[in-house]
Amino acid sequence: MTRLFWRIYGAVLVVLLVFGTLAYGVAQYHAQRERDETQAAWTDWSGGWGDPLLTPLLYDEDGERSRGLWMVGSLAIAWGLVGLVAYPVVRSLTRRLERLRAGVQAFGQGDLRQRVDVSGRDEVAALAASFNAAAARIETLVQAHRSLLANASHELRSPLARLRLALSLLRQDPAAADARWREIERNLAELDALVEEVLLASRLQAMPAFERAPVELLGLAAEEAAAVGAEVEGVVLTVLGDERLLRRAVRNLLDNARRHAPPQPPDVQLRRVGDAAELRVCDRGPGVPEAERERIFEPFYRLRGHGESAGGVGLGLSLVRQIAERHGGSVHCEPRPGGGSCFVLRLPLR
Template structure:
């Protein structure tokens, strides 16, 4: 059992004990006040009979005989018969009303005695006053056996509170121990660790904590798997240009007459490596949220127009077109180069995969506090299963990781993270009739819908 168990256990148990003591004191004070309020004595034939029988039993057998008499008394409930010694204490430690006791002693000193009062000399040599207060207060023990029953009830209540506190503490700390064990296993690298199967069907805050822990563990497992896959893909991408560099160096040494061509090859491969390392650094900064570019107030339609104009220039060389449709004005405070990179990556990716002699449609509209850009090509599209994976690093637009197409599969990954860094979203869907559509949605700091830009 851990420290939390003992804290909860002792806390609840002491609380229950203090409550019981407080209630007991309150009841005792209440009964004591009721006892002190009794000023009269019971009289009459029945009271006289009971007092005489008690006096006889006390004189002959002492307190044990009296207790036996009380337990075996036939008929109706026995009234409260007090047996008080010279010090004013009942022989069975029951409460004694002081006013009634003084009245009984006065009756014994007087010439006329009530029939319900007796003075008895016990077999131990002590003198006792026996009387019945009227009325008998409810809730007080009428016989020694009932007083013993009260003591048993107190012990039983103490044991019950002990068991209740132990069960409650165990119930509260058991899932915490499972969480602690799961956290230790997770720290050792067991990323498949989950706690909800051990917590069961609880519906409380601890169960919510367990679900949050499982969600965290699943997210960590996904991140670690993605990191391992990224390292594998990076090593794969670096191996090919490095191998070509080694071949070029070897051929340049063996065939000096081809040295100029080999130097061109080395320069090309070095450029590719520089481009790959640059994209990896950009992706790493976006993942770590450490981009140091300052935020500026941006005119998003103007920025998009610049990117589309550059894309048109590149697409024209391959017989492709890029059309742009703008609707509304949009202002956003963000990082201009990062958003330019996102727009450029998406549009250039569409130009690369759209079929020859076709075009890429780019549309931008201002919706409810959002600037939505939709880029659709007329290429082969991707499978439904690959729609989400194309935004992962080193996954090509055709859905094959580290495949044989151009590029490194980092463009869409960088675009999504750049848009997410501005609080936006990026989604992909297949176009009816063939092709892929990518939608970028950016929240606006302020926008107006006055006027429309011309469709180009």
């Protein structure tokens, strides 16, 4: 950064030097022109017979020389003063750039909490603010991926352990092969669902943007509800978004309701509330305690007791919230009159 400082500071001084040289040249040109005009006027007045020896009397050579020296001195003083004033300004700029470079280097070396000072209202301050915003985004993504990896590794142990046990029992008791194979298939399906949801969660966190297209929610919800034996009531509403992601959000809500209230299919309603489409998936399960209605949307969080026994990896509702937020919407859980829970997915209309 020292080289940058001297480049900027040297450029300022060179510009001042060139300006001073040009100013001095222009002043000398006008002085010479004035002398020539005076000489011509004297010649005309004398009728051309004036003695050339009298010409020096027309102007004061010492005065001209002193004025030239005064101009050079003034320009030199101005050059020095501007240089003194420019030094702290340029040094302040390069010092801020040095701090920015140090912050970028520290961040690049792994200190994800590194931020730089944002002072001033110029381009350097804007650059520092952009770096801080990008650093915060990267830190959030890295921490989310670390948490996702740690939780996924923990969740993978259970089905893998059950698979190992089922294979061991299958060798010891070939007569119970059918039951063991069903256990193996169930654990493989759980592993497949876990890997799929982990990959989708990772893509959602890293996805900067996605193409939006009109999506008709009533038809989409009806298709997914038919897979679990449910029916959808409501009106035709259209939102802008990614149909694949919205379909996954609706499917996760239906699977969650079916898992916690298996005897009967969930009730699904689609209605318009202001400028938003509201999809309600209600079940008659044991319900969600008020203290945990927000936590169930955290990755890998499952309700104790019935939440753990019902299966799942704890990513379904978290994916629903991520998809809703990426579409400018929201999702929440509320109690259902008469028992059970209602999960409300709200999306802005087209």
